[in-house]
Amino acid sequence: MQNNKSKYQKMVEKSSPNTNLFLNCLNAFWSGGLICVIGQFITNSLLNFGCDLEISRTLTSIILIFIGILLTGFGIYDEIGKIAGAGSVVPITGFANSVAAPALEFKKEGFIFGVGAKMFIIAGPVIVYSTLTSVLVGIIYYLSK
Amino acid sequence: MSKHCGRQSIRFENPIAIITSASTVGPKEGEGPLAEYFDTILPDSLCGEDSWEKAESKIVKDTFEAAIAKSKIPIENIDYVISGDLLNQNSGSTFAIRNFSIPFWGIFGACSTFGEGISLGAIMIDGGFANNILVGASSHFCASEKQFRFPLELGTQRTPTSTWTVTGQGSIILSNDIRENCPRITAITTGKVIDMGITDVNNMGAAMAPAAFDTIYNHFTDLAIGPEYYDLIITGDLGYVGHDLVLQMFGEKNIDLEKNYSDCGMLIFDKNSQGTNSGGSGCACSAVTFAGYLYKKLQQHQLNKILFVPTGALMSQISAQQGETIPGIAYAVAIENL
Numbered sequence: 001m002q003n004n005k006s007k008y009q010k011m012v013e014k015s016s017p018n019t020n021l022f023l024n025c026l027n028a029f030w031s032g033g034l035i036c037v038i039g040q041f042i043t044n045s046l047l048n049f050g051c052d053l054e055i056s057r058t059l060t061s062i063i064l065i066f067i068g069i070l071l072t073g074f075g076i077y078d079e080i081g082k083i084a085g086a087g088s089v090v091p092i093t094g095f096a097n098s099v100a101a102p103a104l105e106f107k108k109e110g111f112i113f114g115v116g117a118k119m120f121i122i123a124g125p126v127i128v129y130s131t132l133t134s135v136l137v138g139i140i141y142y143l144s145k
Numbered sequence: 146m147s148k149h150c151g152r153q154s155i156r157f158e159n160p161i162a163i164i165t166s167a168s169t170v171g172p173k174e175g176e177g178p179l180a181e182y183f184d185t186i187l188p189d190s191l192c193g194e195d196s197w198e199k200a201e202s203k204i205v206k207d208t209f210e211a212a213i214a215k216s217k218i219p220i221e222n223i224d225y226v227i228s229g230d231l232l233n234q235n236s237g238s239t240f241a242i243r244n245f246s247i248p249f250w251g252i253f254g255a256c257s258t259f260g261e262g263i264s265l266g267a268i269m270i271d272g273g274f275a276n277n278i279l280v281g282a283s284s285h286f287c288a289s290e291k292q293f294r295f296p297l298e299l300g301t302q303r304t305p306t307s308t309w310t311v312t313g314q315g316s317i318i319l320s321n322d323i324r325e326n327c328p329r330i331t332a333i334t335t336g337k338v339i340d341m342g343i344t345d346v347n348n349m350g351a352a353m354a355p356a357a358f359d360t361i362y363n364h365f366t367d368l369a370i371g372p373e374y375y376d377l378i379i380t381g382d383l384g385y386v387g388h389d390l391v392l393q394m395f396g397e398k399n400i401d402l403e404k405n406y407s408d409c410g411m412l413i414f415d416k417n418s419q420g421t422n423s424g425g426s427g428c429a430c431s432a433v434t435f436a437g438y439l440y441k442k443l444q445q446h447q448l449n450k451i452l453f454v455p456t457g458a459l460m461s462q463i464s465a466q467q468g469e470t471i472p473g474i475a476y477a478v479a480i481e482n483l
Contacts, residue, residue, distance in 0.1 A: 081300020105296035
């Protein structure tokens with residue numbers, strides 16, 4: 001039986017089409033880059049308005065998050081994601097999408113057990129482990145100083 | 146003479162008539178290659194309701210009512226409803242028929258539910274336990290995504306082996322009242338749960354293909370027939386990947402299925418223009434393809450003998466997260482013009 005299973009596994013691997021790695025990387029590169037260019041454009045515009053660098057960067061993040069959520073609400077962000085892949089998942093707009101999408105989806109279950117409880121089903125692990133990692137890095141930094 | 150043949154099959158003494166069918170599909174299926182065969186194509190997936198789950202129940206209710214109306218059988222003469230879906234606790238079916246006042250059997254066979262329902266209904270009628278039975282199965286793309294995968298608006302990519310859950314419901318009425326031009330159920334083969342160790346939830350075709358192969362192979366053995374007996378052998382929702390694997394498995398046994406084997410998941414969508422990757426899936430995939438397309442082809446005598454084999458992947462979101470492999474099942478139903 002075990003023999004059959006590994007034989008079948010090989011058959012499946014041969015018969016299942018793979019994702020086109022090169023095309024996916026290419027699409028992620030230009031789309032992710034484009035989002036970064038938009039971010040840089042916003043930062044530069046804010047600097048021209050006379051904001052200092054730190055404030056400009058914070059405002060840029062906030063504006064990109066807003067755009068990500070808005071496009072999620074209009075049902076556009078998932079369409080972008082179909083082509084962009086990691087290009088639209090990795091930037092901060094993708095993080096905004098990962099919070100807004102479940103919030104919209106679970107609204108029917110109410111604001112407490114729906115939106116409130118389910119909002120972070122995708123982003124939750126990212127927040128937990130990035131916080132944990134930052135603590136670890138902080139300790140290493142403290143000890144190495 | 147025993148009705149039970151071989152290990153897994155039953156040959157009916159009085160082949161059961163399928164006296165009517167009704168089908169409802171969502172907008173995407175309505176843009177697919179089988180659009181002209183469906184009774185109702187919904188303009189939107191919400192069907193006038195405020196949630197996907199309520200929409201699915203509405204679709205089930207409306208399609209059942211359409212089937213009853215078409216059959217002209219008074220509702221009190223329908224002995225049982227057999228129905229199932231993919232929502233937790235079968236709520237798609239139970240909520241739909243709560244005002245029907247017909248005795249109900251709720252079943253779960255994942256995407257093979259329609260085949261399981263037809264099998265049980267046919268046994269009941271041939272055994273003399275019922276005269277008319279309403280059988281249906283449903284699924285809803287958005288409700289399934291929400292329950293099994295990710296929120297709809299999440300910007301993710303689908304793998305090439307993934308399938309697209311069909312929105313809709315297919316209903317038929319089984320009866321011992323033999324009307325003119327009614328396809329008849331002559332035999333069934335009940336599947337075994339088969340697990341070949343597939344863990345990829347985005348490759349359901351591969352998880353279910355061994356079960357489909359096993360059921361069809363045992364159907365041939367039990368009834369001492371070959372694939373050439375049928376005009377068409379059609380599985381439920383293996384898609385392109387699973388279809389290819391079934392062909393390979395039969396090839397190893399030196400049985401040629403190439404000429405007359407297809408899959409509902411390959412017929413219902415156009416994978417090039419509709420972005421459905423490996424094909425359609427879900428309870429509704431086989432149910433609407435049968436109730437819409439195949440039933441009409443049988444009535445028009447363009448097909449006269451078919452082996453209809455709905456397939457199911459028996460996993461849950463929890464089992465997948467716990468690293469369990471995905472068992473599959475398939476039910477074969479032989480339907481012929483006698």
